[in-house]
Each structure stands twice: as structure tokens, then as C-alpha cells.
Amino acid sequence: xxxxFSIAKRFLWSGKTQTFMIILGIAIGVSVQVFIGSLINGLxxxxxxxxxxxxxxxxxxxxxxxxxxxNYTSHISTLEKTDIPFTAISETINLNGSLIKNDDxxxxxxxxxxxxxxxxxxxxxxxxxxGSLPSGDNEVTIGVLLAEKLGLGVGDDVTFVxxxxxxxxxxxxxxxxxxxxxxxxxxxxxxxxxxxxLADLTSNQAGSIExxxxxxxxxxxxxxxxxxALPEDLSVSNWMQENAELLSGLNGQSVSSIMIQIFVxxxxxxxxxxxxxxxxxxxxxxxxxxxAMGITDKDASLIFLSEGLIxxxxxxxxxxxxxxxLGLAFQTFAVDAGGDPVVSLSIDPGFIAPSATIAxxxxxxxxxxxxxxxxxxxxxxxxxxx
Amino acid sequence: MSKSHYDTFxxxxxxxxxxxxxxxxxxxxxxxxxxxxxxxxxxxxxxxxNFSCTHEDKDICIWKEHRRTxxxxxxxxxxxxxxxxxxxxIPKAGQSVLVVxxxxxxxxxxxxxxxxxxxxxxxxxxxxxxxxxxxxITKAVQTFKPDLLALSVTNYYNLVTTKKTINALKDxxxxxxxxxxxxxxxxxxxxxxxxxxxxxxxLNKIKTxxxxxxx
Amino acid sequence: xxxxxxxxxxxxxxxxxxxxxxxxxxFDINLDFNRGSFSSIIGQSGSGKSTLLNIxxxxxxxxxxxxxxxxxDTASMSKNELSSLxxxxxxxxxxxxxxLPEFTALENxxxxxxxxxxxxxxxxxxxAEELLDFVGLxxxxxxxxxxxxxxxxxxxxxxxxxxxxxxxxLADEPTGNLDSDTTETIYKLLRDVNKTYDTTFIVIxxxxxIAEKTDRVIELKDGRVDxxxxx
Numbered sequence: 002x003x004x005x006f007s008i009a010k011r012f013l014w015s016g017k018t019q020t021f022m023i024i025l026g027i028a029i030g031v032s033v034q035v036f037i038g039s040l041i042n043g044l045x046x047x048x049x050x051x052x053x054x055x056x057x058x059x060x061x062x063x064x065x066x067x068x069x070x071x072n073y074t075s076h077i078s079t080l081e082k083t084d085i086p087f088t089a090i091s092e093t094i095n096l097n098g099s100l101i102k103n104d105d106x107x108x109x110x111x112x113x114x115x116x117x118x119x120x121x122x123x124x125x126x127x128x129x130x131x132g133s134l135p136s137g138d139n140e141v142t143i144g145v146l147l148a149e150k151l152g153l154g155v156g157d158d159v160t161f162v163x164x165x166x167x168x169x170x171x172x173x174x175x176x177x178x179x180x181x182x183x184x185x186x187x188x189x190x191x192x193x194x195x196x197x198x199l200a201d202l203t204s205n206q207a208g209s210i211e212x213x214x215x216x217x218x219x220x221x222x223x224x225x226x227x228x229x230a231l232p233e234d235l236s237v238s239n240w241m242q243e244n245a246e247l248l249s250g251l252n253g254q255s256v257s258s259i260m261i262q263i264f265v266x267x268x269x270x271x272x273x274x275x276x277x278x279x280x281x282x283x284x285x286x287x288x289x290x291x292x293a294m295g296i297t298d299k300d301a302s303l304i305f306l307s308e309g310l311i312x313x314x315x316x317x318x319x320x321x322x323x324x325x326x327l328g329l330a331f332q333t334f335a336v337d338a339g340g341d342p343v344v345s346l347s348i349d350p351g352f353i354a355p356s357a358t359i360a361x362x363x364x365x366x367x368x369x370x371x372x373x374x375x376x377x378x379x380x381x382x383x384x385x386x387x
Numbered sequence: 388m389s390k391s392h393y394d395t396f397x398x399x400x401x402x403x404x405x406x407x408x409x410x411x412x413x414x415x416x417x418x419x420x421x422x423x424x425x426x427x428x429x430x431x432x433x434x435x436x437n438f439s440c441t442h443e444d445k446d447i448c449i450w451k452e453h454r455r456t457x458x459x460x461x462x463x464x465x466x467x468x469x470x471x472x473x474x475x476x477i478p479k480a481g482q483s484v485l486v487v488x489x490x491x492x493x494x495x496x497x498x499x500x501x502x503x504x505x506x507x508x509x510x511x512x513x514x515x516x517x518x519x520x521x522x523x524i525t526k527a528v529q530t531f532k533p534d535l536l537a538l539s540v541t542n543y544y545n546l547v548t549t550k551k552t553i554n555a556l557k558d559x560x561x562x563x564x565x566x567x568x569x570x571x572x573x574x575x576x577x578x579x580x581x582x583x584x585x586x587x588x589x590l591n592k593i594k595t596x597x598x599x600x601x602x
Numbered sequence: 603x604x605x606x607x608x609x610x611x612x613x614x615x616x617x618x619x620x621x622x623x624x625x626x627x628x629f630d631i632n633l634d635f636n637r638g639s640f641s642s643i644i645g646q647s648g649s650g651k652s653t654l655l656n657i658x659x660x661x662x663x664x665x666x667x668x669x670x671x672x673x674x675d676t677a678s679m680s681k682n683e684l685s686s687l688x689x690x691x692x693x694x695x696x697x698x699x700x701x702l703p704e705f706t707a708l709e710n711x712x713x714x715x716x717x718x719x720x721x722x723x724x725x726x727x728x729x730a731e732e733l734l735d736f737v738g739l740x741x742x743x744x745x746x747x748x749x750x751x752x753x754x755x756x757x758x759x760x761x762x763x764x765x766x767x768x769x770x771x772l773a774d775e776p777t778g779n780l781d782s783d784t785t786e787t788i789y790k791l792l793r794d795v796n797k798t799y800d801t802t803f804i805v806i807x808x809x810x811x812i813a814e815k816t817d818r819v820i821e822l823k824d825g826r827v828d829x830x831x832x833x
Contacts, residue, residue: 003720004717015704102660103784218711267771286700290701290702291702291713293688294688294762295685295686295714296685296689297681298681300717379661379701380661381661381662384652384700401786431738491810530620543819543832543833544831545820547819550829574833580830
């Protein structure tokens with residue numbers, strides 16, 4: 002093995018240009034994989050984050066419509082006792098109605114939160130463009146578009162109207178912008194207390210329990226677990242049920258990413274094996290000499306496997322570095338007007354390491370054919386054609 | 388003949404004094420102190436066989452050997468005068484012989500001596516030459532139609548061509564008797580591979596050929 | 603008399619025996635080679651001498667007949683056993699040197715030792731350097747093989763063939779493409795090896811200057827031993 006390896010090293014070193022080209026080929030293949038893979042992962046992360054990053058991923062409600070969850074605090078503690086990796090659990094109460102100013106009326110979804118808990122889901126602090134979040138009764142913070150349409154600002158009063166309910170006047174204490182048009186146009190935020198008062202609820206009742214989890218793609222299986230943990234009259238829904246199109250889009254991306262990687266790998270394998278096949282021809286004279294000197298067929302084959310290993314390892318390492326370099330360049334130079342990267346790459350060692358390993362294995366597999374071919378080289382042919 | 392004659396002769400050769408050596412040999416033959424046969428076998432043969440060169444440089448030895456050979460050749464030529472003189476008194480054997488060295492064989496002293504021996508034994512003997520290709524030998528046999536063909540070979544490597552020559556001659560002239568002689572034939576293994584009729588390891592045995600005792 | 607080192611018995615060789623045009627190149631070859639002998643094989647091209655040498659070197663197998671080396675029949679040996687036999691018992695010298703151009707002179711000489719898988723210790727290096735000294739190339743030991751003259755390369759090849767102290771050296775036109783001075787040097791070297799190590803030599807040559815100096819000349823003609831003369 003040691004002999005085969007040292008001969009392999011010398012063979013590769015003697016054809017520096019050729020060796021460099023193969024390594025470059027592998028490296029480029031691996032770097033494309035690393036780069037494209039990181040880019041697509043980054044795109045997916047961005048997409049998922051912008052779609053469901055600021056909303057409830059698993060939501061618990063009452064089975065029947067317009068009904069409220071009783072005793073919600075005990076349900077929350079039940080949820081906290083499960084081993085589901087929640088990153089946020091928060092109760093909320095929603096009421097549909099309209100905001101009226103003078104003769105203008107706009108539909109709104111009045112939402113009540115415990116802002117300390119819900120901050121983790123919605124990031125209210127960051128969305129605030131003016132003023133503050135509601136902290137007392139009759140205080141409301143509304144979307145920037147809603148405020149614009151009604152011609153309202155912080156400090157103004159506004160009337161909240163619900164069918165068959167008494168009107169309630171709120172003071173606008175702040176404006177928010179979630180970068181989502183429908184939310185900015187329709188949401189109004191108040192305290193849980195305000196909502197309870199309007200809906201006539203006790204302090205142990207809530208409209209729904211909203212959660213976020215660290216592994217968003219496991220939402221379906223957590224949903225089942227949550228259903229089993231809570232009473233039957235509660236219903237559990239998740240983002241995946243509500244975003245089937247997004248999911249299939251993400252799937253499509255993943256599949257195309259895998260396809261790209263497979264094709265890159267196939268071309269790397271074909272490249273290495275064809276170059277190594279040529280190497281066997283180029284080195285058949287040397288193999289013949291070595292066989293005349295008594296090298297075994299196995300050791301002769303090992304020379305080419307070693308070449309594959311050396312090429313694979315160096316190519317993969319270089320490829321990973323090159324791929325990361327490409328990513329860094331992309332993030333540095335492909336930026337939007339605000340200076341943020343257009344797409345933030347996802348540098349995942351759990352993805353890069355397998356890519357590099359597969360490239361190394363591919364290089365070794367690619368050298369099997371030439372290695373086998375080497376054992377068929379006959380000394381006599383070599384001498385005769387010498 | 389005495390040992391002192393030989394020593395004197397060798398001294399002239401060692402000194403590479405051609406004139407002295409040739410004159411000395413002539414005088415010995417002329418005075419009848421030495422027969423042609425004895426000159427050949429007891430003087431010339433050992434002078435060549437025992438030639439030893441102590442020189443460091445082998446190349447010097449080679450030209451010295453060639454120089455000695457050239458002196459010997461002249462002595463052989465002048466000795467033919469005495470062969471001719473004696474031939475008149477020798478009864479004809481009624482047989483002819485061609486003596487030749489095959490292709491690549493350049494050592495011809497033995498062949499020339501053998502030719503003179505054949506002549507002194509009453510043969511109609513002709514020496515063709517050194518380094519004679521197979522085809523030329525065949526042509527010569529075709530022209531002269533000799534009873535015997537004598538091949539003289541010194542370098543054992545030339546046995547390869549000798550064999551081819553003999554086979555060609557035996558094919559073309561089945562009745563031709565082949566005589567072989569020379570240091571290349573010392574090994575029995577060599578002689579066994581050659582289709583010959585007589586082997587001469589001692590020139591005095593030439594007279595036995597007429598008696599027909601083969602090999 | 604002692605057993606010959608190599609014994610060829612009724613060797614026949616046919617190329618493509620199963621095809622429509624089988625080519626028979628060797629016919630009933632019977633030859634013995636004694637230890638320490640120095641033989642040459644001559645013959646026109648196509649006479650089968652290279653095939654015979656390849657069979658002697660276990661690089662090729664005869665169609666029928668047996669080759670025994672050191673009294674052991676090679677027909678019963680596996681591929682790996684033959685590799686080992688070549689490595690330890692036989693040294694090859696070819697017309698076209700066949701050095702590994704990627705390696706230095708010294709590394710080439712060491713190669714048979716490394717193939718034998720024994721540890722390449724200081725002793726092996728010393729032996730390789732002695733051999734390079736023996737062929738007069740100590741000064742060139744670290745030169746890449748492909749940067750040496752033809753004669754130098756051939757001398758390296760001779761040193762290499764001696765590395766594992768083989769019993770037999772097979773040489774196919776060892777001076778085939780060398781000038782006459784170099785030819786003389788190489789021949790003297792081979793003779794020196796023959797006398798110093800009692801190595802058995804079998805040399806294919808068309809150079810009569812070499813052949814006439816060997817102890818035995820075997821001529822092959824049309825695949826048969828035509829003559830076999832010993833000095």
C-alpha cells in the first residue's frame with residue numbers, strides 16, 4: 002500500500018499540468034455544489050422566514066367556531082411539558098370589526114396579545130414605526146396603511162365598531178409596519194385585557210394559543226403530538242396546511258438542488274475516470290516495467306486507487322474552500338440598495354461535509370475502472386511495443 | 388632442430404624485427420636444419436599460441452598480436468618456395484582439396500598452413516581465403532569440383548555459419564567430403580552438430596585421410 | 603552433474619491457438635542452463651527468441667511443455683508466486699532500458715527491493731548505492747532517470763536488475779541501441795556481474811561482438827533450436 006501510494010504520488014507529480022487540471026475539475030465541481038447548495042438553502046431559509054417567520058406556526062383553537070378556550074393557562078403548561086422545541090407560546094384573542102373615523106370606515110382585525118410572550122413570534126418592537134405598543138385599556142396600535150387610509154396618526158382617537166356591540170373609542174398610541182400589505186391594512190393591536198372586556202371573557206379564557214417551533218418543517222408531526230396532549234375539543238392547525246403552495250415550491254427547489262448536485266457529481270466522476278483511464282494508458286509502460294520487476298496485480302491496481310484518493314481529497318478540500326470563497330464574494334458584492342445581501346447563504350457543515358465526502362468517494366470509485374484495467378496490462382505487450 | 392633455434396626465432400618476433408625473423412627462418416629451411424612441417428608446428432604454432440601480452444592496455448596487445456601475425460604471414464609466404472621444391476618429389480595423391488575460412492572468420496594462418504600440409508601430402512590443394520561467404524564457397528566448389536573441402540575455424544561463434552555452410556554444401560554436393568579443423572572444434576558437442584567427414588586436430592593426421600579412416 | 607538452474611522441456615508456443623490463424627512460434631524447445639553460465643540467443647527477427655526469453659522470464663506461459671527454475675515447475679505457480687519469483691530470482695534488462703522516468707536513478711535501483719515489501723532500511727540503500735557505484739554512476743544517483751544518456755540508463759537498469767541478488771539475468775538486446783564503445787562497456791559490466799555474483803546470464807543479441815564473447819551460442823531458426831554451440 003505504501004509503495005503504491007508513493008508511486009501514485011510520483012506519477013501525479015510527474016504530470017503536474019494534468020494533475021492540476023483534474024484537481025481543478027473536481028474542485029470546481031465541489032465548489033459549484035457547495036455554492037449552489039448554500040444558495041438554495043439560503044433562499045429557502047429566507048422564503049420560509051419571510052412567510053412564516055412572523056406568524057404562528059402551530060395554532061391551538063376551539064373545535065367549534067367563535068368559541069373560546071377555557072382554562073388556557075393549564076393547556077400552555079401542558080404544552081411546555083412536552084418535548085416539542087417551542088421557541089414561543091402565546092395566547093391571543095381576535096375580534097373582527099371596523100375602525101371608524103368621521104364618515105370613513107375600514108374593516109379591521111383587532112388582536113389582543115400578551116406582548117411580552119408574543120414578541121418572540123411577531124417582533125412587534127421592530128415593526129413599530131412610531132409610538133409604542135398598547136399597554137392600557139382603550140389603547141390601540143394600528144398598521145401604517147390602515148392609519149393612512151383613515152388619515153389618522155398617533156394621539157388621535159378612533160372608534161372600534163362590532164356588529165351588535167357597543168362602540169368603543171381607542172386612542173392610537175403607535176403605528177406598525179410588518180412589510181406585509183394585508184397586515185398593515187387590517188391589523189389593530191390592543192391589550193389582552195381590552196379584548197377580554199370587549200368579548201366579555203374571563204381572565205382564564207383565550208381565543209387561541211399561538212406557537213413557534215425551532216424546526217418548522219416538523220410542524221406536521223408536532224401537530225399530532227399536540228393533539229394527543231390536549232383535550233379533544235381543541236383543534237390544532239399548522240402553517241404547512243395553510244401554505245401548501247409554498248411547500249411544493251420549496252420541495253421543487255430541493256429537488257432541483259439535488260438534481261444539480263447529482264449532475265455535477267456525475268460529471269466529476271466521468272471526468273476523473275476518463276482522465277485516469279488515459280493515465281493508465283500513459284503509464285502502461287511503467288506498469289509493465291513494475292510487473293516485470295514483480296509487482297503484484299493488486300499493488301498495481303492500488304496505484305490508481307491511490308491516485309483517485311489523492312485527487313479526490315485535494316479536489317474536495319480545494320472545492321469546499323473555493324465554494325465558500327464564492328459564497329463570501331456573492332454575499333459581499335451581490336447586495337441590495339440597503340447593503341444587505343440579496344440572498345443570505347446558509348453555510349451548513351452538515352451539508353458541505355457530505356458533499357466533500359461524496360466527491361472523494363466519487364474520485365475513488367472513478368479510479369476503480371482504470372485500476373482494474375491496469376491488472377490486464379501485459380508486460381510482453383509493453384516490451385513489444387516499447 | 389634445437390631449443391636454441393626456437394628461442395632465437397621467438398626473440399626476433401618479440402623484438403618485432405621482421406627482417407631478422409624472416410631471414411632466420413629462411414636460413415633454417417635453406418640449410419635443411421628444419422623441415423617446413425616442423426617450422427609450422429613447432430615454431431609458428433607455439434609462437435602464436437603462446438603469445439602473451441603483459442601490457443595493461445588491452446588495445447596495445449591487440450595490435451602487437453596483429454604485428455606478429457603479419458611477420459608470420461611473410462614467413463609462410465617464403466616457406467611456400469620450399470613446399471614447391473619438395474612437391475616435385477612427392478607422389479600425387481590424385482585428390483583435390485579446397486581450404487577456406489567461412490564468413491567472418493579472419494584467422495587464416497591455420498588454413499594456410501593446412502593448405503601447405505595438404506600439398507606436402509600430394510594433394511592438389513588450393514587456399515581460397517579468409518571470411519568467405521557460403522555462396523562464394525559453393526561457387527568455388529562448383530568451379531573446382533574438389534574431392535575435399537577443408538574448413539578452418541578459430542572463433543567458436545563462427546560455428547553457426549560453419550554449420551549453415553556445411554549444410555548448404557552437403558545439400559548441393561552430397562559426395563563432397565568435409566574436413567574440419569581449428570580451435571573452434573575442440574568441443575565434441577560442436578563437432579557432433581556438424582555434418583563432417585574428417586576432423587583434423589593434428590595436421591600430421593592429414594595423411595590418414597587418404598586411408599579413408601573417417602572422423 | 604548438478605541440476606540445471608533452468609530447464610526447458612518440450613516448450614511449444616502458439617499465439618491465438620483458438621483463432622482461425624494460430625501462429626506457432628516455438629517448436630519443442632529443450633534447453634538447460636547451468637548456474638553461472640553466460641549464454642547468448644541469436645536468430646533473425648521472428649525466430650522466436652523474444653518469445654523464448656519471455657517464457658524464460660515467466661512473463662509468458664508456454665502452450666505446452668515445462669519450465670523449471672531451481673528445480674521448481676513454474677506451471678503450478680500462481681500469478682502472485684510468479685510475481686514473487688520474478689522479483690527475487692530474475693532480473694530483466696531490456697533494449698529500451700525501461701527505467702521509471704518519474705524516479706531518480708537510485709530510486710529505480712531500489713524499486714525491486716521495495717516491491718518485495720521488505721523494509722527499505724539503510725542496508726538496502728547501501729546496497730543500491732554500491733550497485734550504482736559498481737556500474738560507475740554514483741555521481742548520478744539523484745538524477746531523474748529520463749535525464750540520463752542511453753548508456754547511463756542501461757547501466758542503471760543493470761544495477762536495478764541486480765538489486766535483489768537474482769540467480770538469473772535475462773537481457774533482450776541489452777546493447778541494441780547503444781554505440782559500440784558503450785556496448786563494450788556494458789558487456790564488460792555484464793561479464794563482471796557474471797563472475798562476481800555467479801549470476802546466470804541469458805542474452806538475446808544480434809551483435810556478434812557480444813555473442814562471440816559469451817560461453818554458449820544458441821541459434822533459433824523458425825522457432826527451433828538450429829544450433830547450440832558451447833565454447
